[in-house]
Amino acid sequence: ELRKLALFEVIGMYDHSLAVKLGVHFFLWGGAVKFLGTKHHHDKWLSSTENYEIKGCFALSELGHGSNVRGIETVATYDSNTGEFIINTPCESGQKYWIGGAANHATHTIAFSQLHINGSNQGVHAFIVQIRDSDGNICPNIRIADCGHKTGLNGVDNGRIWFDNVRIPRENLLNSVADVSPSGEYLSAIKNADQRFAAFLAPLTRGRVTICVSAVYISKISLAIAIRYALTRQAFSITPNGPEVLLLDYPTHQRRLLPLLAKVYAMSFAANELKMMYVNRTPESNKTIHIISSAYKATLTWNNMHTLQECREACGGQGIKSENRVGQFMGEFDAQSTFEGDNNVLMQQISKALFAEYVACQKKNKPFSGLGLEHMNKPLPIIPSQLTSSTIRSSEFQIDLFHLRERDLLRRFAEEVLERQSLGESKESTFILGGFSNSPSFDTLSGVSTSIAKVPDGRRALVLVVFVGGVTFAEISALRFLSAQEGMAYDLIIATTKIVNGQTLVETFMEKLG
């Protein structure tokens, strides 16, 4: 498995479209057959998938339902007279949309559909449907169209599929989660519909793991390109006729690139750890992997896009040239924040999972386990009153700060949700309309949401920050960072009597000495 993941990573560094195309075939189609199917499906489809005799795709999203895939409209109705399912697209919004591989090459698809039996809807289930013959001709009662030119990833043939009452054998239901007997009886060991639905989305976990890893290596490649450029490119001289200064000798350039480099190191460790968790997964660790892969997928892909933009600009005009790759990556990797779970929607799911864990553990007075909250089983970390530079630089101290922050955010978040619920708001509406996400932003802090409520028309209030005696670049950056935060109630205007930098500081002393 590690070798397959490694192969996929290397291909992705070379061409993201090729990696996505293979990922759809092996991980989404192949993963669905493996994890959602049983022996009959494995025997029939897995070896022809491995050797690429058939080409698979994964048809979950529809024009009308992308994030909310539980609401898809494609219907599978069981006909006990013939022992077949009839797959049908009942309306235009029910057409399958964005399906990678469908427009040109796929011969088979996993058609996710609402399963109707004896007039009742058993929810979303997965069915194998052949959409092309081995010569590439589209099968009867199937219609396919291309999604059209995209801002990136044009090597992937994303397509739209309509099913016009396509009949498939009963055995094509992938039945590890639920089955239908020949007489039309619905059978499932998982009685809870929510859990059944979650089980059908299991193949997406692997996709999220590979997205995390690829977001990190693309950040690494673009940082390597931008830093190499900064180590060779010179601009402006400090003294007349003196040599021009290397870009990386400019503190601003260092501050733009080096924190991103540090971040990508941290994210690289995180992505590798996730990969190993996935490879060594057990039924007990599946929930944790689902939550962690969702959180990392959102964090790492957002960070990748931020890194790409900074690296593109740090290379000046050269960053725009396709052959220098960085600008090209922006188009190619942008979709990572949308497919296999939109990042914001994933963050909502993580908030829900953390909230549920927090409330359950508090109620039952049991220790936190599995979702990274184990530090909350220990007493509050103590922050020393005298902070020395070695304390601030120690990783223990930094981790303590993160833990304190997580405790605080989670406690306030849970209190606010519970308060709304106690006022009669439903659980779903608290999460869906409450505007919560798991991002470490100010919108989860009740104090700030109160301030926002005070701003007329939802506009941000203007605040003038005056520095008497001088302001440093670090202070300006800190304020810019704060005002860029989602949910920040204020726009900040900075006024100062002086800019303080290393040189002005030294000059001050010199004047005094003189």
Ligand SMILES: Cc1cc2nc3c(=O)[nH]c(=O)nc-3n(C[C@H](O)[C@H](O)[C@H](O)COP(=O)(O)OP(=O)(O)OC[C@H]3O[C@@H](n4cnc5c(N)ncnc54)[C@H](O)[C@@H]3O)c2cc1C
């Ligand atoms: C290049 C590409 C390849 C793809 N390949 C496949 C494939 O092979 N198979 C497949 O099945 N699908 C595929 N998809 C579809 C992809 O999974 C969906 O695009 C994705 O799930 C988002 O759905 P949507 O596009 O309908 O966005 P929407 O659901 O319309 O979301 C639009 C915006 O609304 C926000 N939003 C949605 N719900 C909420 C909420 N509850 N609260 C707050 N904000 C919300 C989202 O954050 C997002 O910013 C692909 C998509 C792309 C772009």
